[in-house]
Amino acid sequence: MTFIKNSYPVVVVLALALGGAAEAAPRRVVVANGDCKDAELSSQTKALYDTLVARPGENVLTAADFTERLFPQPSGSFEDIQRQLEAAQGQFYEARYAKAAQAIDEVLRQVARLPVGAARWKLYVDAQLLQALNYRSMGKVKESDDAFRDVLRLDAQYKLDPDYYTPSTRQAFDKLRRELVKGRKVKLSVKSTLPASEVFLDGRSVGQTPLTLEVPTGTYELTVKKGDTVSFPRQLPVQGEETPVLVDLAYEGSISANPFPCLASNAEGEQGLSHAIRMGGTLGVEEVIVVKLERASSGPKWLAATVLNVEGGQKLREGGFKTQGLDAPAASLSALVDFITTGKAQPSVVVAQADIQPPWEKSSESAASAPVATEVTAKSGTVRPLRVASYVTLGAGVAALAGVGVLRIAIGQDSKALEEGGHLTASGNVKANDPAGREILSGMAQKVRLHNGLLIGSCAALATGAVMFFLSPAEAPPPVSVGVVAGPDGAGASLSGTF
The missing domain is CATH 3.40.50 (Rossmann fold)
Known part of the structure; x- marks a missing residue:
């Protein structure tokens, strides 16, 4: 796109062409x-x-x-996902560890979509423990410890069944438990717009709102529920000294x-x-x-x-x-x-x-509003509606015209910024690899569109207001105040008065 230096009219034309695309x-x-x-x-x-x-x-x-x-809904029922976990367990026992890891990852993704509660939490724990064993068999001790921690961080009292886990695995699990108990915690506070709502982390119930508890740093699946009203599922990063959360359950629960x-x-x-x-x-x-x-x-x-x-x-x-x-x-x-x-x-x-x-x-709202309209009409006295409308229209036209002037100044500043900011090549083009320059030009196009809209609107309002004024009977004008709000991103007007 070509930009000609020191040529404001061309800038306007180019910006209009850009905006009219x-x-x-x-x-x-x-x-x-x-x-x-x-x-x-x-x-x-x-x-x-x-x-x-x-x-x-x-x-x-x-x-x-x-x-x-x-x-987000799971791909199947609770029983379907449970069977997927059993199939992954079979792959683990057959020493097909890579296949088992992929299958368990998919199970965990689907578990996160199940309704919260004890059944989901148990399936989540079973999947994480199997993942931990599978990673250990692959020699990935760090990933295995992370899977164990995902269970212990919300249930530090959980114990491995000695009939299914080796002594070395149980020792590693207990060591991680002690580290989590002594480790740094984050204060998590959860509030809801519906009082006494139940709070779930990773599908496990941890209390009712307003709730404050300490948990290890990490990312949790947060859900808030009261009766049949359930919040949107959300990934909640818990970090720093404190993580406060307010869930607008009244709003989120109203959507289906x-x-x-x-x-x-x-x-x-x-x-x-x-x-x-x-x-x-x-x-x-x-x-x-x-x-x-x-x-x-x-x-x-x-x-x-x-x-x-x-x-x-x-x-x-x-x-x-x-x-x-x-x-x-x-x-x-x-x-x-x-x-x-x-x-x-x-x-x-x-x-x-x-x-x-x-x-x-x-209709109840209409009936309630009818007496108000009657009262306003009675109080208006001798004020002529056409004359009032002319004042309002003229005031709006003046306000829009003032906005035009402010926008014209802003457009000129953008033009100057392109010239003096080094955003142009020697031939007057905006540099292809200059996102800042293109952003300025894009903003200029928006201002030009608004500028022309206000200019046309102000002229129409002033002409209409003048015609209405001359057609209405002469009388003292009602008090009207006009306010203009304008800036680099646009302009607006406020009109107030007693009619």
Whole structure:
């Protein structure tokens, strides 16, 4: 890419060309929101998901990937994994140590995916002890000791059965026990948002929250559980003087993968959406599409979808349509998918508007908000709505214009940084092996896109506000304050007043 020194207009053109390049569809995930045991909700959400993934170029997280990332499942049942361990034991007795080591490693990977509890812990111990014996037979004493330690670090009282282990093996095991007992420990404290939750390390129960215990340094599999509510499994490095952990079990336990990815939440509005955004961050996606099915006491049902941006933490779009029966019309589903992916609404889709409650929200909320709206209208007195709207629009235009000026300065600073920072070749090109220079140019492109968007928006707002002002009756303006927030990464405006 060519960069011409001392030519700001060319910089802008090149940055715009860079920003206007075709971008891939954002990585998305589709989840149901409501009663996760509701078969109709799962079915309707799955239908929207199928309609979305059928479109070319879409990048949507599959249900299988969702399960693998949040709720990894073993390849077979507990009995299947136990038989795999028995087969590995047979290979050990046949002196096929390399084969046995591979088989035991796979067993341990599958054991970590089993439900926590005494049965899993026993299978884990049996696998680690067999691994320790197998490594010793291969002459790998250090690896053998590590396998023994993985048992002793959570059960220092464990003893080897003299009928199955040689005296030398038992002596080595007891020596490791004494070293662990005398060795340095780390204070591990675990708390949960649900009180008296059970804490499991490597599948073994170690107490209830709030829990504090001392354990040897290392990495543990941590799971927190209360009743049927289970946290995400996580690898927990325990090191230093203290390792504090807070598990939001109320949030993590509200997510399920079957029969379709779902977020069960009694929380309404922003709190429910914040849970969906957190989940998107955990999954590593860019957008979360939340699907709701609202049933009124009488009349049609509403199938609604909300698009959330994970990085910015804001709602991008929200729309829905009326539906009858168990299956949503294919044409309506296609129209809704068009809207949530492109923002273009068709007549069959009702688009949610700011400060106006959409029809798919619960009627109880609508009834509760009605008196408030009446009271505000009564207090507004003689203020003309059109004149108020003109002040708001003009104020927003002025704020956006101020942001344009700040961004123009920031773009100029980036241009200067490229020239003076040694990021350019003699011919004016950004050096191919200069990631810092390319990062500056990429940031400049983002600022230019925002700059032009604010410039167009401010002009439109000022023109619209002026027309509204001249069409409205003259009267004293209400107090309005405009605030501008701008920086190298963007600009924004805040508007407040009493109308």
